[in-house]
Amino acid sequence: ATSRRRRHEKPLPPGPSPLPLIGNVHQMDGSEPWLTFTEWKDGYGDVVYCSQFGVESVILNTEEAARDLMEKRSSNYSDRVHSSLREPYGLDWDTVFLQHNETWRLHRRVAHQSLREHHVDVFQPTQLRFSEALLSNLEKHPKDWHQHLVRYAGSIMVSALYDHDVAPANDPVTQAVTAATALSNKLATPANMTLITFLPFLKYTPTWLPGGWRNAAEARRTQGRKLNQPFEYLKEKIAAGTVGNTIALDALEMFKGSDKFGDYEQLVKNACATMYGAGEDTTASTLLVFFLAMCRNQHVQKRAQEELDTVVGMDRLPDFSDRDSLPYIEAVFREVRRWHPVTPLGIPHAATNDDVYRDWFIPKGTTVIANIWAMSQDPTRYPSPTTFDPTRFLDPATGQLTNDTLMFIWGFGRRICPGRHFAVNSAWIAIARLLARFTFEFEPEFIERGAEVKWANATTSITPRKPAKVERASV
Numbered sequence: 291a292t293s294r295r296r297r298h299e300k301p302l303p304p305g306p307s308p309l310p311l312i313g314n315v316h317q318m319d320g321s322e323p324w325l326t327f328t329e330w331k332d333g334y335g336d337v338v339y340c341s342q343f344g345v346e347s348v349i350l351n352t353e354e355a356a357r358d359l360m361e362k363r364s365s366n367y368s369d370r371v372h373s374s375l376r377e378p379y380g381l382d383w384d385t386v387f388l389q390h391n392e393t394w395r396l397h398r399r400v401a402h403q404s405l406r407e408h409h410v411d412v413f414q415p416t417q418l419r420f421s422e423a424l425l426s427n428l429e430k431h432p433k434d435w436h437q438h439l440v441r442y443a444g445s446i447m448v449s450a451l452y453d454h455d456v457a458p459a460n461d462p463v464t465q466a467v468t469a470a471t472a473l474s475n476k477l478a479t480p481a482n483m484t485l486i487t488f489l490p491f492l493k494y495t496p497t498w499l500p501g502g503w504r505n506a507a508e509a510r511r512t513q514g515r516k517l518n519q520p521f522e523y524l525k526e527k528i529a530a531g532t533v534g535n536t537i538a539l540d541a542l543e544m545f546k547g548s549d550k551f552g553d554y555e556q557l558v559k560n561a562c563a564t565m566y567g568a569g570e571d572t573t574a575s576t577l578l579v580f581f582l583a584m585c586r587n588q589h590v591q592k593r594a595q596e597e598l599d600t601v602v603g604m605d606r607l608p609d610f611s612d613r614d615s616l617p618y619i620e621a622v623f624r625e626v627r628r629w630h631p632v633t634p635l636g637i638p639h640a641a642t643n644d645d646v647y648r649d650w651f652i653p654k655g656t657t658v659i660a661n662i663w664a665m666s667q668d669p670t671r672y673p674s675p676t677t678f679d680p681t682r683f684l685d686p687a688t689g690q691l692t693n694d695t696l697m698f699i700w701g702f703g704r705r706i707c708p709g710r711h712f713a714v715n716s717a718w719i720a721i722a723r724l725l726a727r728f729t730f731e732f733e734p735e736f737i738e739r740g741a742e743v744k745w746a747n748a749t750t751s752i753t754p755r756k757p758a759k760v761e762r763a764s765v
Protein backbone atom coordinates (compact mmCIF):
# COMPACT_ATOMS: atom_id res chain seq x y z
CA ALA A 291 0.00 0.00 0.00
CA THR A 292 2.80 2.42 0.84
CA SER A 293 4.50 1.98 -2.53
CA ARG A 294 1.23 2.68 -4.30
CA ARG A 295 0.70 5.75 -2.17
CA ARG A 296 4.08 6.98 -3.33
CA ARG A 297 3.12 6.33 -6.94
CA HIS A 298 0.37 8.91 -6.79
CA GLU A 299 -0.02 12.30 -5.18
CA LYS A 300 -3.55 11.46 -4.02
CA PRO A 301 -4.06 9.20 -1.00
CA LEU A 302 -5.80 5.86 -1.10
CA PRO A 303 -9.34 5.84 0.38
CA PRO A 304 -9.43 5.61 4.18
CA GLY A 305 -9.46 2.24 5.90
CA PRO A 306 -8.25 0.18 8.87
CA SER A 307 -4.49 -0.17 9.40
CA PRO A 308 -3.10 -3.34 7.84
CA LEU A 309 -0.55 -5.80 9.25
CA PRO A 310 2.37 -6.90 7.07
CA LEU A 311 1.53 -9.76 4.67
CA ILE A 312 -2.00 -10.53 5.90
CA GLY A 313 -3.30 -6.96 5.56
CA ASN A 314 -6.68 -6.57 7.31
CA VAL A 315 -7.64 -10.25 7.45
CA HIS A 316 -7.44 -10.35 11.27
CA GLN A 317 -10.00 -7.53 11.54
CA MET A 318 -12.61 -9.20 9.33
CA ASP A 319 -15.49 -11.55 10.05
CA GLY A 320 -14.28 -14.60 8.11
CA SER A 321 -17.70 -16.02 7.29
CA GLU A 322 -19.75 -12.83 6.95
CA PRO A 323 -17.25 -10.16 5.84
CA TRP A 324 -20.10 -7.85 4.75
CA LEU A 325 -20.86 -7.28 8.46
CA THR A 326 -17.32 -5.99 9.03
CA PHE A 327 -17.42 -3.84 5.90
CA THR A 328 -20.71 -2.34 7.07
CA GLU A 329 -19.18 -1.50 10.47
CA TRP A 330 -16.26 0.14 8.68
CA LYS A 331 -18.74 2.41 6.95
CA ASP A 332 -19.37 4.14 10.31
CA GLY A 333 -15.66 4.53 11.01
CA TYR A 334 -14.25 5.34 7.56
CA GLY A 335 -17.16 6.32 5.32
CA ASP A 336 -18.76 4.98 2.18
CA VAL A 337 -15.51 4.23 0.33
CA VAL A 338 -13.09 2.06 2.32
CA TYR A 339 -9.70 0.66 1.36
CA CYS A 340 -8.44 -2.65 2.78
CA SER A 341 -6.29 -5.62 1.80
CA GLN A 342 -6.16 -9.38 2.31
CA PHE A 343 -2.95 -11.32 1.66
CA GLY A 344 -1.86 -8.68 -0.84
CA VAL A 345 -5.23 -8.42 -2.61
CA GLU A 346 -6.16 -4.75 -2.44
CA SER A 347 -9.84 -3.88 -2.29
CA VAL A 348 -12.05 -0.84 -2.29
CA ILE A 349 -15.41 -1.37 -0.61
CA LEU A 350 -18.30 0.78 -1.85
CA ASN A 351 -20.80 1.03 1.00
CA THR A 352 -23.47 3.18 -0.68
CA GLU A 353 -25.47 2.89 -3.87
CA GLU A 354 -24.26 6.35 -4.87
CA ALA A 355 -20.58 5.35 -4.71
CA ALA A 356 -21.29 2.05 -6.53
CA ARG A 357 -23.16 3.87 -9.32
CA ASP A 358 -20.48 6.57 -9.58
CA LEU A 359 -17.82 3.98 -10.33
CA MET A 360 -19.48 0.84 -11.70
CA GLU A 361 -22.06 2.64 -13.85
CA LYS A 362 -20.80 6.12 -14.67
CA ARG A 363 -17.26 4.84 -15.18
CA SER A 364 -18.23 1.39 -16.37
CA SER A 365 -15.46 1.25 -18.99
CA ASN A 366 -12.98 1.14 -16.10
CA TYR A 367 -14.88 -0.93 -13.54
CA SER A 368 -16.33 -3.88 -15.45
CA ASP A 369 -13.41 -6.30 -15.16
CA ARG A 370 -13.10 -9.24 -12.80
CA VAL A 371 -10.17 -10.15 -10.63
CA HIS A 372 -7.76 -12.40 -12.49
CA SER A 373 -6.85 -15.75 -10.92
CA SER A 374 -4.08 -17.92 -12.32
CA LEU A 375 -5.82 -20.99 -10.89
CA ARG A 376 -8.96 -20.86 -13.02
CA GLU A 377 -7.40 -22.12 -16.23
CA PRO A 378 -5.59 -25.17 -14.78
CA TYR A 379 -8.72 -26.18 -12.86
CA GLY A 380 -11.01 -25.83 -15.87
CA LEU A 381 -12.90 -22.89 -14.37
CA ASP A 382 -12.06 -20.32 -17.01
CA TRP A 383 -15.31 -20.70 -18.95
CA ASP A 384 -17.65 -19.06 -16.43
CA THR A 385 -19.28 -15.76 -17.54
CA VAL A 386 -19.11 -14.50 -13.98
CA PHE A 387 -15.29 -14.59 -13.97
CA LEU A 388 -14.50 -13.62 -17.54
CA GLN A 389 -12.46 -10.48 -18.02
CA HIS A 390 -14.19 -7.51 -19.67
CA ASN A 391 -13.43 -8.78 -23.18
CA GLU A 392 -15.02 -9.99 -26.42
CA THR A 393 -15.80 -13.50 -25.13
CA TRP A 394 -17.62 -11.96 -22.16
CA ARG A 395 -19.61 -9.74 -24.56
CA LEU A 396 -20.76 -12.78 -26.51
CA HIS A 397 -21.79 -14.52 -23.27
CA ARG A 398 -23.84 -11.46 -22.37
CA ARG A 399 -25.49 -11.55 -25.81
CA VAL A 400 -26.53 -15.15 -25.21
CA ALA A 401 -28.01 -14.26 -21.82
CA HIS A 402 -29.63 -11.02 -22.97
CA GLN A 403 -31.27 -12.54 -26.01
CA SER A 404 -33.39 -14.89 -23.87
CA LEU A 405 -33.51 -13.16 -20.49
CA ARG A 406 -34.39 -9.58 -21.39
CA GLU A 407 -37.44 -7.98 -19.83
CA HIS A 408 -40.79 -9.30 -21.14
CA HIS A 409 -39.05 -11.88 -23.31
CA VAL A 410 -38.62 -13.98 -20.16
CA ASP A 411 -42.40 -14.34 -20.09
CA VAL A 412 -42.03 -17.24 -22.55
CA PHE A 413 -40.74 -19.21 -19.56
CA GLN A 414 -43.80 -18.53 -17.43
CA PRO A 415 -45.48 -21.86 -18.33
CA THR A 416 -42.31 -23.61 -17.08
CA GLN A 417 -42.36 -21.58 -13.87
CA LEU A 418 -46.06 -22.31 -13.34
CA ARG A 419 -45.53 -26.01 -13.92
CA PHE A 420 -42.66 -26.30 -11.46
CA SER A 421 -44.41 -24.15 -8.86
CA GLU A 422 -47.22 -26.72 -8.90
CA ALA A 423 -44.66 -29.48 -8.43
CA LEU A 424 -43.16 -27.51 -5.52
CA LEU A 425 -46.54 -27.28 -3.76
CA SER A 426 -47.22 -30.93 -4.31
CA ASN A 427 -43.76 -32.02 -3.08
CA LEU A 428 -44.18 -29.88 0.04
CA GLU A 429 -47.56 -31.39 0.72
CA LYS A 430 -46.23 -34.92 0.40
CA HIS A 431 -42.90 -34.49 2.19
CA PRO A 432 -42.99 -31.25 4.23
CA LYS A 433 -39.85 -32.12 6.24
CA ASP A 434 -37.74 -32.05 3.07
CA TRP A 435 -38.75 -28.46 2.34
CA HIS A 436 -35.24 -27.23 1.72
CA GLN A 437 -34.55 -29.93 -0.84
CA HIS A 438 -37.80 -29.00 -2.60
CA LEU A 439 -36.73 -25.37 -2.87
CA VAL A 440 -33.40 -26.28 -4.45
CA ARG A 441 -35.13 -28.70 -6.77
CA TYR A 442 -37.68 -26.07 -7.78
CA ALA A 443 -34.99 -23.53 -8.67
CA GLY A 444 -32.78 -26.10 -10.42
CA SER A 445 -35.58 -27.73 -12.43
CA ILE A 446 -36.71 -24.38 -13.81
CA MET A 447 -33.16 -23.57 -14.89
CA VAL A 448 -32.51 -26.93 -16.57
CA SER A 449 -35.83 -26.82 -18.36
CA ALA A 450 -35.45 -23.21 -19.56
CA LEU A 451 -31.83 -23.74 -20.61
CA TYR A 452 -31.91 -27.20 -22.19
CA ASP A 453 -35.54 -28.38 -22.24
CA HIS A 454 -34.57 -31.22 -19.93
CA ASP A 455 -36.92 -32.47 -17.21
CA VAL A 456 -34.97 -33.43 -14.12
CA ALA A 457 -35.63 -37.07 -13.13
CA PRO A 458 -36.97 -37.63 -9.57
CA ALA A 459 -33.71 -39.37 -8.56
CA ASN A 460 -30.18 -39.86 -9.93
CA ASP A 461 -30.63 -37.37 -12.73
CA PRO A 462 -27.33 -37.32 -14.69
CA VAL A 463 -27.49 -33.56 -15.40
CA THR A 464 -28.09 -32.71 -11.76
CA GLN A 465 -25.37 -35.14 -10.67
CA ALA A 466 -22.80 -33.68 -13.09
CA VAL A 467 -23.60 -30.12 -12.02
CA THR A 468 -23.70 -30.90 -8.30
CA ALA A 469 -20.32 -32.67 -8.42
CA ALA A 470 -18.69 -29.80 -10.33
CA THR A 471 -20.19 -27.10 -8.11
CA ALA A 472 -19.19 -28.92 -4.91
CA LEU A 473 -15.63 -29.25 -6.21
CA SER A 474 -15.28 -25.63 -7.28
CA ASN A 475 -16.68 -24.44 -3.91
CA LYS A 476 -14.01 -26.52 -2.20
CA LEU A 477 -11.26 -25.24 -4.48
CA ALA A 478 -12.30 -21.59 -4.32
CA THR A 479 -11.88 -21.01 -0.57
CA PRO A 480 -9.28 -18.29 0.15
CA ALA A 481 -7.25 -20.75 2.25
CA ASN A 482 -7.03 -23.31 -0.56
CA MET A 483 -6.32 -20.70 -3.23
CA THR A 484 -3.45 -19.32 -1.13
CA LEU A 485 -2.11 -22.84 -0.53
CA ILE A 486 -2.10 -23.77 -4.22
CA THR A 487 -0.58 -20.42 -5.19
CA PHE A 488 2.35 -21.02 -2.83
CA LEU A 489 2.60 -24.79 -3.43
CA PRO A 490 1.67 -25.13 -7.11
CA PHE A 491 2.74 -28.81 -7.28
CA LEU A 492 -0.47 -29.60 -5.30
CA LYS A 493 -2.23 -29.39 -8.66
CA TYR A 494 -0.72 -32.80 -9.40
CA THR A 495 -1.77 -34.53 -6.14
CA PRO A 496 -2.82 -38.05 -7.25
CA THR A 497 -6.57 -38.48 -6.94
CA TRP A 498 -6.20 -41.46 -4.59
CA LEU A 499 -4.18 -39.51 -1.98
CA PRO A 500 -5.76 -37.36 0.78
CA GLY A 501 -6.27 -33.93 -0.83
CA GLY A 502 -6.65 -35.69 -4.22
CA TRP A 503 -9.52 -33.32 -5.00
CA ARG A 504 -6.80 -30.74 -5.72
CA ASN A 505 -5.81 -32.71 -8.82
CA ALA A 506 -6.29 -30.24 -11.66
CA ALA A 507 -6.69 -32.75 -14.51
CA GLU A 508 -9.51 -34.52 -12.66
CA ALA A 509 -11.14 -31.16 -11.84
CA ARG A 510 -11.13 -30.28 -15.56
CA ARG A 511 -12.86 -33.57 -16.35
CA THR A 512 -15.49 -32.89 -13.68
CA GLN A 513 -16.13 -29.42 -15.11
CA GLY A 514 -16.29 -30.88 -18.63
CA ARG A 515 -19.09 -33.25 -17.57
CA LYS A 516 -21.05 -30.31 -16.20
CA LEU A 517 -20.71 -28.43 -19.49
CA ASN A 518 -21.39 -31.38 -21.81
CA GLN A 519 -23.94 -33.58 -20.07
CA PRO A 520 -27.01 -31.34 -20.52
CA PHE A 521 -26.01 -30.63 -24.11
CA GLU A 522 -26.13 -34.30 -24.98
CA TYR A 523 -29.80 -34.37 -24.00
CA LEU A 524 -30.45 -31.19 -25.91
CA LYS A 525 -28.84 -32.58 -29.04
CA GLU A 526 -30.94 -35.74 -28.84
CA LYS A 527 -34.06 -33.58 -28.68
CA ILE A 528 -32.87 -31.37 -31.53
CA ALA A 529 -32.24 -34.49 -33.64
CA ALA A 530 -35.69 -35.84 -32.77
CA GLY A 531 -37.25 -32.47 -33.57
CA THR A 532 -38.91 -32.33 -30.14
CA VAL A 533 -37.05 -29.45 -28.55
CA GLY A 534 -39.13 -26.66 -26.99
CA ASN A 535 -38.31 -23.07 -26.12
CA THR A 536 -34.78 -23.05 -24.73
CA ILE A 537 -32.07 -20.54 -24.04
CA ALA A 538 -29.41 -22.89 -25.47
CA LEU A 539 -31.23 -23.43 -28.74
CA ASP A 540 -31.95 -19.71 -29.15
CA ALA A 541 -28.22 -19.09 -28.72
CA LEU A 542 -27.14 -21.79 -31.18
CA GLU A 543 -29.54 -20.32 -33.73
CA MET A 544 -28.17 -16.83 -33.15
CA PHE A 545 -24.60 -17.86 -34.00
CA LYS A 546 -25.40 -20.41 -36.71
CA GLY A 547 -24.13 -19.68 -40.19
CA SER A 548 -21.57 -17.11 -39.10
CA ASP A 549 -17.93 -18.16 -38.93
CA LYS A 550 -16.75 -15.08 -37.04
CA PHE A 551 -17.61 -16.61 -33.65
CA GLY A 552 -15.27 -19.62 -33.80
CA ASP A 553 -16.35 -22.55 -31.64
CA TYR A 554 -19.67 -21.03 -30.75
CA GLU A 555 -21.10 -24.31 -29.49
CA GLN A 556 -18.53 -24.33 -26.69
CA LEU A 557 -19.35 -20.70 -25.95
CA VAL A 558 -23.07 -21.52 -25.66
CA LYS A 559 -22.27 -24.47 -23.38
CA ASN A 560 -20.22 -22.19 -21.17
CA ALA A 561 -22.77 -19.39 -20.98
CA CYS A 562 -25.61 -21.85 -20.26
CA ALA A 563 -23.72 -23.68 -17.53
CA THR A 564 -23.01 -20.32 -15.90
CA MET A 565 -26.69 -19.42 -15.93
CA TYR A 566 -27.62 -22.71 -14.32
CA GLY A 567 -25.13 -22.15 -11.51
CA ALA A 568 -25.98 -18.47 -11.11
CA GLY A 569 -29.75 -19.05 -11.09
CA GLU A 570 -30.20 -22.12 -8.90
CA ASP A 571 -28.64 -21.18 -5.54
CA THR A 572 -29.72 -17.56 -5.59
CA THR A 573 -33.38 -18.37 -6.29
CA ALA A 574 -33.50 -21.21 -3.74
CA SER A 575 -31.83 -19.00 -1.12
CA THR A 576 -34.31 -16.18 -1.76
CA LEU A 577 -37.13 -18.62 -1.05
CA LEU A 578 -35.32 -19.82 2.05
CA VAL A 579 -35.20 -16.24 3.34
CA PHE A 580 -38.91 -15.98 2.57
CA PHE A 581 -39.63 -19.11 4.68
CA LEU A 582 -37.67 -17.69 7.57
CA ALA A 583 -39.32 -14.27 7.32
CA MET A 584 -42.78 -15.84 7.37
CA CYS A 585 -41.98 -18.05 10.38
CA ARG A 586 -40.78 -15.03 12.30
CA ASN A 587 -43.48 -12.60 11.22
CA GLN A 588 -46.85 -14.29 11.50
CA HIS A 589 -48.73 -10.97 11.21
CA VAL A 590 -47.13 -10.33 7.81
CA GLN A 591 -48.02 -13.81 6.63
CA LYS A 592 -51.64 -13.33 7.76
CA ARG A 593 -51.98 -10.01 5.98
CA ALA A 594 -50.48 -11.46 2.78
CA GLN A 595 -52.92 -14.36 2.90
CA GLU A 596 -55.84 -12.00 3.47
CA GLU A 597 -54.85 -10.07 0.37
CA LEU A 598 -54.66 -13.29 -1.65
CA ASP A 599 -58.01 -14.50 -0.35
CA THR A 600 -59.67 -11.19 -1.23
CA VAL A 601 -58.11 -10.63 -4.63
CA VAL A 602 -57.64 -14.17 -5.97
CA GLY A 603 -60.15 -16.07 -3.83
CA MET A 604 -59.81 -19.62 -2.60
CA ASP A 605 -60.84 -21.46 -5.74
CA ARG A 606 -57.68 -21.13 -7.75
CA LEU A 607 -53.97 -20.48 -7.33
CA PRO A 608 -52.54 -17.02 -8.03
CA ASP A 609 -51.17 -16.51 -11.51
CA PHE A 610 -48.77 -14.04 -13.14
CA SER A 611 -51.76 -12.00 -14.30
CA ASP A 612 -52.65 -11.31 -10.62
CA ARG A 613 -49.32 -9.70 -9.86
CA ASP A 614 -50.36 -6.06 -10.33
CA SER A 615 -53.40 -6.54 -8.10
CA LEU A 616 -51.34 -7.89 -5.19
CA PRO A 617 -49.30 -4.93 -3.88
CA TYR A 618 -48.79 -6.40 -0.41
CA ILE A 619 -47.39 -9.65 -1.83
CA GLU A 620 -45.07 -7.54 -3.97
CA ALA A 621 -44.01 -5.57 -0.87
CA VAL A 622 -43.32 -8.85 0.99
CA PHE A 623 -41.18 -10.02 -1.94
CA ARG A 624 -39.21 -6.76 -1.97
CA GLU A 625 -38.70 -6.92 1.79
CA VAL A 626 -37.43 -10.51 1.49
CA ARG A 627 -34.77 -9.26 -0.92
CA ARG A 628 -33.88 -6.25 1.22
CA TRP A 629 -33.95 -7.92 4.65
CA HIS A 630 -31.38 -10.56 3.74
CA PRO A 631 -29.87 -10.12 0.25
CA VAL A 632 -28.59 -13.48 -0.94
CA THR A 633 -25.54 -11.99 -2.66
CA PRO A 634 -24.49 -9.53 0.06
CA LEU A 635 -21.27 -8.48 -1.67
CA GLY A 636 -22.39 -9.07 -5.27
CA ILE A 637 -19.48 -10.32 -7.34
CA PRO A 638 -16.33 -8.19 -7.05
CA HIS A 639 -15.41 -6.02 -10.04
CA ALA A 640 -11.84 -4.94 -10.81
CA ALA A 641 -10.37 -1.60 -11.93
CA THR A 642 -8.82 -1.82 -15.42
CA ASN A 643 -6.71 1.36 -15.05
CA ASP A 644 -5.56 3.77 -12.35
CA ASP A 645 -8.32 6.20 -11.41
CA VAL A 646 -9.09 9.06 -9.04
CA TYR A 647 -12.47 9.16 -7.29
CA ARG A 648 -13.39 12.16 -5.17
CA ASP A 649 -9.94 12.86 -3.79
CA TRP A 650 -8.65 9.29 -3.62
CA PHE A 651 -6.41 7.22 -5.79
CA ILE A 652 -7.75 3.83 -6.93
CA PRO A 653 -4.88 1.80 -8.42
CA LYS A 654 -5.23 -0.36 -11.52
CA GLY A 655 -6.13 -3.96 -10.60
CA THR A 656 -7.89 -3.02 -7.35
CA THR A 657 -10.80 -5.30 -6.45
CA VAL A 658 -13.91 -3.13 -6.20
CA ILE A 659 -16.72 -4.53 -4.07
CA ALA A 660 -20.27 -3.17 -3.92
CA ASN A 661 -21.44 -3.84 -0.36
CA ILE A 662 -25.07 -4.68 -1.15
CA TRP A 663 -25.56 -5.66 2.49
CA ALA A 664 -24.73 -2.13 3.71
CA MET A 665 -27.09 -0.64 1.09
CA SER A 666 -29.95 -2.89 2.22
CA GLN A 667 -29.34 -2.14 5.90
CA ASP A 668 -28.88 1.62 5.58
CA PRO A 669 -30.99 3.07 8.46
CA THR A 670 -31.45 6.42 6.72
CA ARG A 671 -33.15 4.73 3.78
CA TYR A 672 -34.68 1.80 5.67
CA PRO A 673 -35.39 2.79 9.31
CA SER A 674 -34.99 -0.10 11.81
CA PRO A 675 -33.38 -2.15 9.04
CA THR A 676 -33.32 -5.45 10.94
CA THR A 677 -37.14 -5.41 11.25
CA PHE A 678 -38.98 -7.30 8.51
CA ASP A 679 -41.56 -4.71 7.46
CA PRO A 680 -43.04 -4.88 3.94
CA THR A 681 -44.99 -1.65 4.52
CA ARG A 682 -41.75 0.28 3.95
CA PHE A 683 -42.46 -0.31 0.24
CA LEU A 684 -46.04 0.98 0.43
CA ASP A 685 -47.04 4.63 0.32
CA PRO A 686 -48.84 5.25 3.67
CA ALA A 687 -51.35 7.62 2.05
CA THR A 688 -52.34 5.61 -1.02
CA GLY A 689 -51.31 2.03 -0.13
CA GLN A 690 -49.62 1.90 -3.55
CA LEU A 691 -46.14 0.49 -4.04
CA THR A 692 -43.29 3.00 -3.84
CA ASN A 693 -40.86 3.20 -6.73
CA ASP A 694 -38.02 1.63 -4.72
CA THR A 695 -37.52 -1.58 -6.70
CA LEU A 696 -34.21 -2.45 -4.99
CA MET A 697 -32.16 -2.37 -8.14
CA PHE A 698 -28.94 -2.54 -6.14
CA ILE A 699 -29.41 -6.22 -5.25
CA TRP A 700 -28.64 -7.13 -8.89
CA GLY A 701 -25.19 -5.55 -8.94
CA PHE A 702 -24.11 -2.67 -11.13
CA GLY A 703 -23.21 -1.39 -14.58
CA ARG A 704 -22.28 -3.65 -17.47
CA ARG A 705 -22.04 -6.64 -15.13
CA ILE A 706 -25.57 -6.27 -13.72
CA CYS A 707 -27.27 -9.65 -13.30
CA PRO A 708 -28.72 -10.57 -16.72
CA GLY A 709 -31.04 -13.13 -15.09
CA ARG A 710 -32.91 -10.66 -12.89
CA HIS A 711 -36.24 -10.63 -14.78
CA PHE A 712 -36.24 -14.41 -14.96
CA ALA A 713 -35.32 -14.70 -11.26
CA VAL A 714 -38.11 -12.33 -10.23
CA ASN A 715 -40.70 -14.42 -12.05
CA SER A 716 -39.43 -17.70 -10.55
CA ALA A 717 -39.41 -16.34 -7.01
CA TRP A 718 -42.62 -14.27 -7.21
CA ILE A 719 -44.85 -17.07 -8.46
CA ALA A 720 -43.47 -19.43 -5.81
CA ILE A 721 -44.02 -16.91 -3.01
CA ALA A 722 -47.58 -16.07 -4.07
CA ARG A 723 -48.55 -19.72 -4.45
CA LEU A 724 -46.82 -20.88 -1.27
CA LEU A 725 -48.74 -18.28 0.72
CA ALA A 726 -51.97 -19.32 -0.94
CA ARG A 727 -51.46 -22.93 -0.03
CA PHE A 728 -49.43 -23.04 3.22
CA THR A 729 -48.86 -21.42 6.56
CA PHE A 730 -45.27 -21.34 7.76
CA GLU A 731 -44.26 -21.61 11.38
CA PHE A 732 -41.33 -22.80 13.47
CA GLU A 733 -41.34 -26.32 14.91
CA PRO A 734 -42.50 -26.03 18.58
CA GLU A 735 -39.29 -27.63 19.88
CA PHE A 736 -37.29 -25.04 18.00
CA ILE A 737 -39.05 -22.27 19.92
CA GLU A 738 -38.87 -24.19 23.23
CA ARG A 739 -35.12 -24.54 22.91
CA GLY A 740 -35.01 -20.75 22.63
CA ALA A 741 -32.62 -21.35 19.76
CA GLU A 742 -31.32 -18.58 17.61
CA VAL A 743 -32.12 -18.79 13.93
CA LYS A 744 -29.11 -20.00 12.01
CA TRP A 745 -28.71 -20.22 8.28
CA ALA A 746 -29.13 -23.95 8.33
CA ASN A 747 -31.78 -26.51 7.50
CA ALA A 748 -34.30 -27.99 9.92
CA THR A 749 -35.29 -24.78 11.66
CA THR A 750 -38.71 -24.47 10.11
CA SER A 751 -41.72 -26.56 9.49
CA ILE A 752 -44.54 -25.89 7.13
CA THR A 753 -48.11 -26.90 7.75
CA PRO A 754 -50.76 -27.11 5.03
CA ARG A 755 -53.13 -24.18 5.20
CA LYS A 756 -56.90 -24.75 5.18
CA PRO A 757 -56.51 -28.30 3.84
CA ALA A 758 -60.12 -28.47 2.75
CA LYS A 759 -59.40 -25.74 0.22
CA VAL A 760 -56.16 -27.28 -0.98
CA GLU A 761 -57.96 -29.82 -3.06
CA ARG A 762 -60.14 -27.24 -4.67
CA ALA A 763 -57.04 -25.22 -5.44
CA SER A 764 -55.25 -28.16 -6.99
CA VAL A 765 -54.55 -27.78 -10.64
Ligand code: HEM
Pocket residue numbers: 385386387398401405564565566568569570572573576632633636637638639699700701702703704705706707708709710712713
Ligand atom coordinates in the same frame (compact mmCIF):
# COMPACT_ATOMS: atom_id res chain seq x y z
C1 HEM B 1 -32.52 -13.96 -6.75
C2 HEM B 1 -31.77 -14.36 -7.74
C3 HEM B 1 -30.50 -13.68 -8.19
C4 HEM B 1 -29.73 -12.72 -7.60
C5 HEM B 1 -29.96 -12.02 -6.25
C6 HEM B 1 -28.62 -12.43 -8.50
C7 HEM B 1 -27.64 -11.49 -8.25
C8 HEM B 1 -26.53 -11.30 -9.06
C9 HEM B 1 -25.47 -10.37 -8.77
C10 HEM B 1 -25.39 -9.45 -7.56
C11 HEM B 1 -24.56 -10.48 -9.78
C12 HEM B 1 -23.25 -9.72 -9.92
C13 HEM B 1 -23.44 -8.42 -10.68
C14 HEM B 1 -22.20 -7.55 -10.71
O1 HEM B 1 -21.10 -8.05 -10.96
O2 HEM B 1 -22.29 -6.33 -10.44
C15 HEM B 1 -25.04 -11.49 -10.72
C16 HEM B 1 -24.38 -11.89 -11.86
C17 HEM B 1 -24.89 -12.81 -12.75
N1 HEM B 1 -26.11 -13.44 -12.70
FE1 HEM B 1 -27.49 -13.25 -11.24
N2 HEM B 1 -28.74 -13.23 -9.61
C18 HEM B 1 -29.87 -14.00 -9.48
C19 HEM B 1 -30.38 -14.92 -10.39
C20 HEM B 1 -29.83 -15.17 -11.63
C21 HEM B 1 -30.44 -16.02 -12.65
C22 HEM B 1 -31.79 -16.71 -12.52
C23 HEM B 1 -29.57 -16.05 -13.71
C24 HEM B 1 -29.71 -16.74 -15.05
C25 HEM B 1 -30.84 -17.12 -15.56
C26 HEM B 1 -28.42 -15.23 -13.35
C27 HEM B 1 -27.32 -15.03 -14.15
C28 HEM B 1 -26.23 -14.25 -13.81
C29 HEM B 1 -25.02 -14.15 -14.62
C30 HEM B 1 -24.73 -14.88 -15.93
C31 HEM B 1 -24.16 -13.25 -13.95
C32 HEM B 1 -22.77 -12.82 -14.38
C33 HEM B 1 -22.82 -11.49 -15.12
C34 HEM B 1 -21.46 -11.00 -15.59
O3 HEM B 1 -20.44 -11.30 -14.96
O4 HEM B 1 -21.43 -10.26 -16.58
N3 HEM B 1 -28.62 -14.70 -12.09
N4 HEM B 1 -26.26 -11.95 -10.26
